[in-house]
Amino acid sequence: MLEHYLSVFCGGNALKQVTTEPRWKETFKVAWPLCLSYTPIGIACGILLHAAGFNSILAGLASVMIFSGGAQFLIAQMLTVNAPILTIILMLFFLELRYALLGSSLSKYLQGENHRFIFTFALSLNDENYAVNYLKFATDKNWSPKDALQVEHWSLLFWSVSNVIGSLIGSALKINLEVVDFALTALFIYMIVMQVxxxxxxxxxxxxxxxxxxxxxxxxxxxxxxxxxxxxxxxxxxxxxxxxxxxxxxxxxxxxxxxxxxxxxxxxxxxxxxxxxxx
Incomplete structure (x- = not known):
């Protein structure tokens, strides 16, 4: 009865204000297309990492600690050609330097947050969730740093799970490393063409x-x-x-x-x- 009178006096808007959805559902709706696109790429990355010598645990740790498709594909390719560890680290360092620029462009939206939050935010930042969050910050005044962090964690969750699933699939399949080299070369050629x-x-x-x-x-x-x-x-x-x-x-x-x-x-x-x- 009370809901009826509220809807009458407030034009039906009162119920919308009272029965708001949890914030995690809102952020999941924003991150859902990104998470969906991560699934096939993450599975492919997990398969290639397994072919390069990563087990499922290491593939999962790599996806959480690095959280970069390009970097993980690069690791897989360089390991298949027995590249030195120092070379791999240097290549990853210069490849991931772009995140310093991406993070600096978001710094104005993170003012007032403590160092622990900013550190956590930086750990789960990548190209795709940066684009989603930057657009939301620029167009939605109610979008908060915590919402942006949830989008990053949603994408990280789907990416990590997809990597582990791909690694498990790779353990059940026998993959020729020459095919891996061809696939990775084609991937990086595609990435170059898209950026030119x-x-x-x-x-x-x-x-x-x-x-x-x-x-x-x-x-x-x-x-x-x-x-x-x-x-x-x-x-x-x-x-x-x-x-x-x-x-x-x-x-x-x-x-x-x-x-x-x-x-x-x-x-x-x-x-x-x-x-x-x-x-």
């Missing part, structure tokens, strides 16, 4: 490939990959910074699909700030 937007990025991509081959021949070890990665990254950054500052209309900054009339892919910092404020 401007003509400059394509040139740097070709330059880095040639430089990697040269460094591997000179050093005769996988440390050549580390050296070529650093040289190509700093070269691309320096050229892009110079062109953006001094020659913003350069054709090297244009989209690969542009016919010469469209603007550069790299926008000035002022435009980015305006777009962020609009969101």
């Amino acid at each position: 937007r401007s003509r400059l990025s394509l040139i740097i991509c070709i330059f880095s490939g040639a430089l990697a081959a040269f460094c591997l021949i000179i050093t005769k070890s996988t440390l050549g990959l580390v050296a070529s990665t650093l040289i190509a990254s700093f070269t691309g950054y320096a050229i892009e910074r110079y062109l953006t500052k001094h020659k913003p209309n350069s054709g090297l900054l244009n989209d690969l699909g542009a016919a010469g009339t469209s603007g550069p892919v790299v926008e000035p910092l002022e435009k980015k700030d305006e777009s962020d404020s609009i969101l």
Whole structure:
């Protein structure tokens, strides 16, 4: 009876306010598409990690401690070619450096949180949940750091479970390591193609490939990959910074699909700030 009068006097909105869903359900609805997409990739990653010598426990620990598909696939590939541990650590370090930039862009939304919370938040941050949380922070005023942390933990849970399941499947299957090399090479080629937007990025991509081959021949070890990665990254950054500052209309900054009339892919910092404020 009380619910009836509340719905009459408040236009039905009172019941919505009283019977709100738990917050974990709200965050799960936000993270659900991300978790669903993690399942097949996580299973594939677990299978490849098992083929590289990881048992189910180690695969689960790797997924929790690293929580990066690209890094875990890289580990599997480098272990199959017997790369030194130091080389693997260095490659992972430079590969994961991007999280310093991603985390810094979220720092303004985490103001007031203690160091323990920020440390936990940083441990479970990756590319996909960063994109989801950044969009929610920018568009939803009620989105809190705790909600963002729950999204990270939902994605981490699904990724870790998928890795363990993949490792268990891999233990029941006999996988040829040559197939693993082919699959990982195809995966990284796909990742490169998806990131190549401007003509400059394509040139740097070709330059880095040639430089990697040269460094591997000179050093005769996988440390050549580390050296070529650093040289190509700093070269691309320096050229892009110079062109953006001094020659913003350069054709090297244009989209690969542009016919010469469209603007550069790299926008000035002022435009980015305006777009962020609009969101």
